Amino acid sequence: MFVGMLPILVGVVLLTGLILELVPADRAAGWFGRNDMLDALIGATFGGIAAGHPLTSYVLGGELLANGISLIAVTALLVSWVTVGIVQFPAEALILGRRFALYRNLLCFGFSILIAMLTVSTLRLLG
Amino acid sequence: MIEEKLRKMTGGGNIFLLIVMCLYALAFMVNAELALNALAFSTNLFHQLLPVLLLVFVLIFVSNLLVKPDWIRANMGRDSGLRGWSLAIVGGILSVGPIYAWYALLRDLRTKGMRTALIAVFLYNRGIKLPLLPLMIHYFGLAYTLVLAIYMTLFSLLNGILVEKIVERRTG
Numbered sequence A: 001m002f003v004g005m006l007p008i009l010v011g012v013v014l015l016t017g018l019i020l021e022l023v024p025a026d027r028a029a030g031w032f033g034r035n036d037m038l039d040a041l042i043g044a045t046f047g048g049i050a051a052g053h054p055l056t057s058y059v060l061g062g063e064l065l066a067n068g069i070s071l072i073a074v075t076a077l078l079v080s081w082v083t084v085g086i087v088q089f090p091a092e093a094l095i096l097g098r099r100f101a102l103y104r105n106l107l108c109f110g111f112s113i114l115i116a117m118l119t120v121s122t123l124r125l126l127g
Numbered sequence B: 001m002i003e004e005k006l007r008k009m010t011g012g013g014n015i016f017l018l019i020v021m022c023l024y025a026l027a028f029m030v031n032a033e034l035a036l037n038a039l040a041f042s043t044n045l046f047h048q049l050l051p052v053l054l055l056v057f058v059l060i061f062v063s064n065l066l067v068k069p070d071w072i073r074a075n076m077g078r079d080s081g082l083r084g085w086s087l088a089i090v091g092g093i094l095s096v097g098p099i100y101a102w103y104a105l106l107r108d109l110r111t112k113g114m115r116t117a118l119i120a121v122f123l124y125n126r127g128i129k130l131p132l133l134p135l136m137i138h139y140f141g142l143a144y145t146l147v148l149a150i151y152m153t154l155f156s157l158l159n160g161i162l163v164e165k166i167v168e169r170r171t172g
Helices: A002-022 A025-031 A036-049 A054-066 A071-083 A089-096 A098-126 B002-030 B032-066 B069-076 B081-094 B099-111 B116-125 B130-140 B142-171
Strands: none
Touching: A002 A089, A002 B002, A002 B032, A002 B099, A036 A071, A036 A098, A054 A071, A054 B130, A071 A098, A071 B142, A089 A098, A089 B002, A089 B099, A098 B116, A098 B142, B002 B032, B032 B099, B069 B081, B081 B116, B081 B142, B099 B116, B116 B142, B130 B142
């Protein structure tokens, strides 16, 4: 079983390298800054496509916050970065099933925005 | 049945790899430097991935040897209850390396009786990175990190329940 999965794993690793070269994380900063909800949607979308180390998302998130981008947008990006996997989707679909991968990722995408709103609201309540 | 699924998956994997290689060929024709940089990055990533793949390979080997389907069904199956949810949450948080390295083990456990909801919970909780928490606290503060981690854990359960309901509604 494990050997059968090797082409999938090698494919995902190669695709990750290509996506990271095509869409460098530092280019993302220019996409934000319209309004909170749209920023959250952009954050979650970018986080879902991004395939780098989560550490990169913290650095990027910190930069975005410093540039005045809302905490909701940054949180959506951070959560989506680690829960949604567009690049890994082919591997997940092939190994765990297409329906599983599709609905899991779609739900994770929606939840990243919901969690962002809840986290920021909770922090406001806590003062 | 399992052999047929495995053959289908391997065939799909080969096609997927072929498509990615075609993308590289295309990238090389358009921008050779970008393609070479991507290849160098991927090679480096693969080196980092090897220990995790080895770990997963060992875990699959050990689970095949020691963990029997009865144990999986009792502890991670449909009637595993709180123990199953807890195992999936803790396992997801503690697992290391990229997410796709764990698909093989999860598939193996599913064939032995692990419920779909717990696979989704495991994958979601991989988003909580214990070794990176100090860094997250440094960037965003302790309260933010704790609140976010709590919400992510709670939503992982909701994610698991919904994914299972949707997936099993069609597959029966």
